[in-house]
Amino acid sequence: MSTIELKHINKVFGTGLSRVQVLHDVNFTAERGELVLVLGPSGSGKSTFLTIAGGLQTPTSGEVQLNQKSLEQLSQKDLENFRLNKIGFVLQAYNLVPYLTVKEQFTLVDRVRKAGNIDSNELTNLLKYLEINDTVDKYPAELSGGQNQRVAIARALYTDPEIILADEPTASLDTGRVQEVGKLLKELATQQNKAIVVVTHDLRLKDYASRIYQITDGKMVEDSKDN
Amino acid sequence: MFLALKEIKHEKLRYGLIIAMIVLVSYLIFVLTSLALGLSNQNTQAITSWNANSILLNKDSNTNLSQSLITQEQDADLKLTKNDAYLAQASVVTKSSGHEQIAANYLGLQKKQFVNQNLKLSSGHKAENDHQVVADEKFQHSGYKLGDKIKLNSLSGSYKIVGFTKGAKFNIAPVLYGTLVGWQSIRGLGSNFKASAVVSKDSHVKSSNSNLKNYSIKQFIDKLPGYSAQNSTFTFMIAFLMIISLIVIAVFLYILTIQKLPNYAVLRAQGIPAKVLVKNTIFQSFILVIGGIIIASILTILTALLIPTSVPMSFNLPLLSLVAFGLVLTSILGAIIPVRTILKVDPVQVIGG
Ligand SMILES: Nc1ncnc2c1ncn2[C@@H]1O[C@H](COP(=O)(O)OP(=O)(O)OP(=O)(O)O)[C@@H](O)[C@H]1O
Ligand SMILES: [Mg+2]
Numbered sequence: 414m415s416t417i418e419l420k421h422i423n424k425v426f427g428t429g430l431s432r433v434q435v436l437h438d439v440n441f442t443a444e445r446g447e448l449v450l451v452l453g454p455s456g457s458g459k460s461t462f463l464t465i466a467g468g469l470q471t472p473t474s475g476e477v478q479l480n481q482k483s484l485e486q487l488s489q490k491d492l493e494n495f496r497l498n499k500i501g502f503v504l505q506a507y508n509l510v511p512y513l514t515v516k517e518q519f520t521l522v523d524r525v526r527k528a529g530n531i532d533s534n535e536l537t538n539l540l541k542y543l544e545i546n547d548t549v550d551k552y553p554a555e556l557s558g559g560q561n562q563r564v565a566i567a568r569a570l571y572t573d574p575e576i577i578l579a580d581e582p583t584a585s586l587d588t589g590r591v592q593e594v595g596k597l598l599k600e601l602a603t604q605q606n607k608a609i610v611v612v613t614h615d616l617r618l619k620d621y622a623s624r625i626y627q628i629t630d631g632k633m634v635e636d637s638k639d640n
Numbered sequence: 641m642f643l644a645l646k647e648i649k650h651e652k653l654r655y656g657l658i659i660a661m662i663v664l665v666s667y668l669i670f671v672l673t674s675l676a677l678g679l680s681n682q683n684t685q686a687i688t689s690w691n692a693n694s695i696l697l698n699k700d701s702n703t704n705l706s707q708s709l710i711t712q713e714q715d716a717d718l719k720l721t722k723n724d725a726y727l728a729q730a731s732v733v734t735k736s737s738g739h740e741q742i743a744a745n746y747l748g749l750q751k752k753q754f755v756n757q758n759l760k761l762s763s764g765h766k767a768e769n770d771h772q773v774v775a776d777e778k779f780q781h782s783g784y785k786l787g788d789k790i791k792l793n794s795l796s797g798s799y800k801i802v803g804f805t806k807g808a809k810f811n812i813a814p815v816l817y818g819t820l821v822g823w824q825s826i827r828g829l830g831s832n833f834k835a836s837a838v839v840s841k842d843s844h845v846k847s848s849n850s851n852l853k854n855y856s857i858k859q860f861i862d863k864l865p866g867y868s869a870q871n872s873t874f875t876f877m878i879a880f881l882m883i884i885s886l887i888v889i890a891v892f893l894y895i896l897t898i899q900k901l902p903n904y905a906v907l908r909a910q911g912i913p914a915k916v917l918v919k920n921t922i923f924q925s926f927i928l929v930i931g932g933i934i935i936a937s938i939l940t941i942l943t944a945l946l947i948p949t950s951v952p953m954s955f956n957l958p959l960l961s962l963v964a965f966g967l968v969l970t971s972i973l974g975a976i977i978p979v980r981t982i983l984k985v986d987p988v989q990v991i992g993g
Contacts, residue, residue, distance in 0.1 A: 469909055489983075490913075497911025510643070510903050512650035524642055525912050552650070568910070 415442040416576060416608040417466055422475035424461055435461045439633045441626060443610050445575060448602040448621055451612040453628035459612035460505055460580055467500055467578045468492050497526055501569030503579035508565035509553040515564050516549040522571055531573050539567050558585035577609045583618060595621035644924035658892060662932025665885040669963055670940040672881060676874035678952030683867045686810040687857060690755050692839040695860045699853040703863035705729045708836045715834040717849035723842045725753035726835035728823035732792040739783055745810045748823030755839065759817060764803030770822040774803035776814035781949055792826055811864050882966060890974025893925050897978040904982055918979050925975035933964050
């Protein structure tokens with residue numbers, strides 16, 4: 414009964430001499446109610462793993478299941494709906510539309526997804542919690558890297574998704590903020606019963622994780638929490 | 641629509657430049673089309689004003705009015721009705737002291753027939769004797785006034801302008817409407833010849849003479865010296881201009897869309913349906929082109945108001961609307977071509993890892 418399940422995933426880029434296998438027989442599960450951390454150094458295949466898990470790219474072989482449904486069986490439209498309604502993505506870069514103000518990033522979602530988004534009170538609280546409530550009228554280019562990242566987190570939470578996939582959500586945050594974001598994600602997992610997957614090389618998030626996977630050179634192993 | 645408008649608002653310079661380009665391209669097409677049409681109209685204006693449907697010419701005239709003559713004998717074989725009217729053409733050069741020479745068409749009419757009866761004057765009166773003429777407005781613009789005397793070719797007698805009429809150009813040259821007798825003396829033909837042709841509002845003139853032949857006005861116009869050649873030249877010029885401009889606009893919109901792909905990739909990753917993105921792209925192109933066309937239309941109208949009257953410009957609203965429609969259509973096409981790319985956009989490639 415896993416919410417996200419990756420079975421025997423291999424991912425190969427290129428052919429011939431330029432052939433690189435980025436993921437080797439990756440097996441992974443995450444359930445609702447837990448915050449799963451995937452730790453690994455740069456170039457280990459974290460982003461590749463996360464985008465495959467979210468259906469943004471297809472694996473070379475293996476199967477991805479979201480809510481017991483194989484992604485392969487979903488049509489393009491179903492996949493879109495799935496991403497819009499069930500998944501919140503926090504990507505490593507380019508999360509926001511440059512010509513929309515912070516407020517308008519949310520308005521855009523309202524226009525496409527008319528119901529089910531968190532209400533304006535909750536949004537205000539969320540923005541306050543992330544200390545970005547005074548940036549609502551600014552364009553992404555006018556925000557710092559950390560502010561951009563926190564807006565991206567708020568944006569991912571806005572649709573109240575069951576699953577949150579976050580790629581280095583704390584990369585440009587200072588330790589205090591990392592702890593706040595960690596706490597927020599943990600709360601979302603435990604109190605609101607979401608499945609949260611965070612890929613990062615940021616060890617500071619370790620304390621908030623329910624389970625931890627280590628990825629090195631595309632090989633993923635689950636850590637026992639106590640070492 | 642939301643995205644499209646926000647983007648234009650945020651990227652004013654970029655979109656301003658694109659609109660400016662569309663404005664210039666459509667302005668160019670509009671003005672050239674109007675100029676070509678203006679010139680083309682100068683061939684046919686007078687003919688159009690008669691509202692005739694057919695013309696009877698000498699069968700050996702090569703459908704050319706100035707080569708056609710109807711003798712008195714042939715005239716006896718004609719049965720003219722009130723819908724028929726004689727037309728007697730002579731090419732003349734007008735001379736008058738203090739005025740430039742003007743190459744004109746003297747068209748002799750019979751007073752009681754419909755062409756003369758329906759003649760609309762902007763001032764003065766119709767010719768009452770064989771030495772009076774009604775002149776096209778071109779003479780007025782060149783400084784001639786009512787009552788001015790002009791000499792034709794090197795003939796000894798002089799002719800008095802007693803009226804002006806608008807839109808009387810025949811085969812590019814302005815028309816002097818006179819009488820049949822006036823024509824006989826200008827051509828120096830004596831009284832053996834009746835006229836050059838008979839125009840009719842009916843589909844043909846009743847004639848039992850095998851040397852005379854009926855032509856439709858369209859056949860006649862197509863055979864005007866230089867007319868068809870001129871028209872096809874202009875048609876090709878404008879068609880090429882259109883095609884090339886449309887390709888340029890389409891390419892610009894294509895590049896514009898391609899530049900948006902990183903943003904679209906993010907939006908697709910967030911689950912914004914591709915349909916929304918495609919609609920926005922097309923809507924945006926539509927706004928840009930409509931905006932451009934509106935500005936270009938205003939410029940064209942201003943140009944028409946300011947351009948000297950010696951440069952003929954003629955606005956044909958249906959034709960220009962068609963041109964505008966073509967612009968809108970191709971630019972939407974230009975925006976649609978990359979839609980496949982939008983649908984296929986791989987969020988990962990743009991977002992990176
Ligand atoms: N489209 C691609 N074509 C070829 N190779 C790729 C492609 N995408 C990723 N790779 C390679 O796969 C490997 C893993 O990339 P990935 O982006 O998943 O790493 P990462 O763990 O997210 O690194 P970082 O911490 O720097 O973000 C890298 O060596 C990268 O060069
Ligand atoms: Mg990465």
